[in-house]
Amino acid sequence: MNAKEISLARAKELSNSINDFMAFKEKALHKMAGNRKEYKNTKAKLLDYYNADESNWNDWHWQMKHRITDVETLVNFIHLSQNEVQNVKKLSKTNRFAIVPYYLALITTEQNDPIKMLSVPSKGEYAVDLGKDDPMAEEFTNPAGSITRRYPDRLIINVTNICAMYCRHCQRRRLIGETDGHTSQSLIDESIAYIKQTPEIRDVLITGGDAFLLSDHQIENLLKALRQIDHVEIIRFGTRTPVTMPMRITDNLTNILKRYHPVFVNTQYNHYHELTKESMYASQKLADAGIVVGNQAVLLKGVNDDKYVMTLLNQRLLQARVRPYYIFHAKEVKGTHHFMPTIAKGLEIMSYLRGHTSGLAIPTYIFNAPGGLGKIPLLPQYIISHEDSTYRIKTWEGKIIEYTEK
Ligand SMILES: *Cc1c(COP(=O)(O)O)cnc(C)c1O
Ligand code: SF4
Secondary structure: OOHHHHHHHHHHHHHHHOHHHHHHHHHHHHHHHHHHHHHHHHHHHHHHHOOOOHHHHOOHHHHHHOOEOOHHHHOOOOOOOHHHHHHHHHHHHHOOOOEOHHHHOOOOOOOOOHHHHHHOOOHHHHOOOOOEOOOOOHHHHOOOOOEEOOOOOEEEEEOEOOOOEOOOOOOOHHHHOOOOOEOOHHHHHHHHHHHHOOOOOOEEEEEOOOHHHOOHHHHHHHHHHHHOOOOOOEEEEEOOHHHHOHHHOOHHHHHHHHHHOOEEEEEOOOOHHHOOHHHHHHHHHHHHOOOEEEEEEEEOOOOOOOHHHHHHHHHHHHHOOEEEEEEEEOOOEOOOHHHOOOHHHHHHHHHHHHHHEOHHHOOEEEEEEOOOOEEEEOOOOOEEEEEOOEEEEEOOOOOEEEEEOO
């Protein structure tokens, strides 16, 4: 075979190696078009029910005011069996549930709908004998105010316990509590004072809850205070609003954020169904304001612990100009055991991503050490063995090569 023939044969082999994924993707995108119709129907029902219009829908204050928090209201919009109704009723007493109309409208009638799994209480939550309330021991990493410090040069300030939707897998569910509340001004002031006195802190993460549930004014005040500290180099926000309530990303908000650069936003898309037109627009809008948007997905059994689902999620994130940053292995939090994936699954996904899709679409897979000991990256084994200066290394396709350092 000449060079051209070899190249053509190899190209064919490469095409064949993603046939299965291409078939999956085509079906998934087709189904998403169908979801869109269901979304429009549910949205119309919700608008009718609340006697509201499009401009209300696009107003995040309206969305927050009309969060669905009881099963009696919920059953008007999604189908639940008698058992499911009882489960929601009981479980929402111990771990509150609330869903903004926008996110609720994304639930489809499909079996095991990922949006429904992420947002509606289900029987798996009864298993509270497994896991802990606080596996990360955050209580012991709180030197001042509402800070969590686990690393030398960066820390978290918790500014609220409010979210647009309470994720059923939430790792901080113990803090979500029963009532909404932002962190008190005195705790925020204490946190800022601590950062001011701690010159090695160069990276501040503002999170909660959901940091973008603060008002624009509160966000600006925080940014102003942090920017008065010379050693604070970068500021990051942790928010799910681009996913769960994209109308939060208003012109006013992006205009504020871009005055305090470098500002980064990390969000949490877990499934490609969450990458709707509205949501992609919100993330693109942040990017247009010069903000680097990263994604921190959580690996969740039955939702996204599948190599094709993860590949499509990460590809669509890039289309929304969101860079996949982390995939977190779920933590053993009480009442979330039904979401626990296996590490083997996580590694299988990572090993599939490398080579089969853009390097930009590949996040780091993180296992959080229990007890708050920090993030640990997990990687498939690429170095098979190593003796003196000779290494046996596996390629993305599983071919073993040998390399000797000269
Ligand atoms: C995850 C985390 C950070 C940020 O870690 P990066 O790897 O820099 O994104 C900072 N502080 C705490 C307490 C964290 O849990
Ligand atoms: S947005 Fe974050 S803090 Fe809020 S419920 Fe979801 S995972 Fe928990």
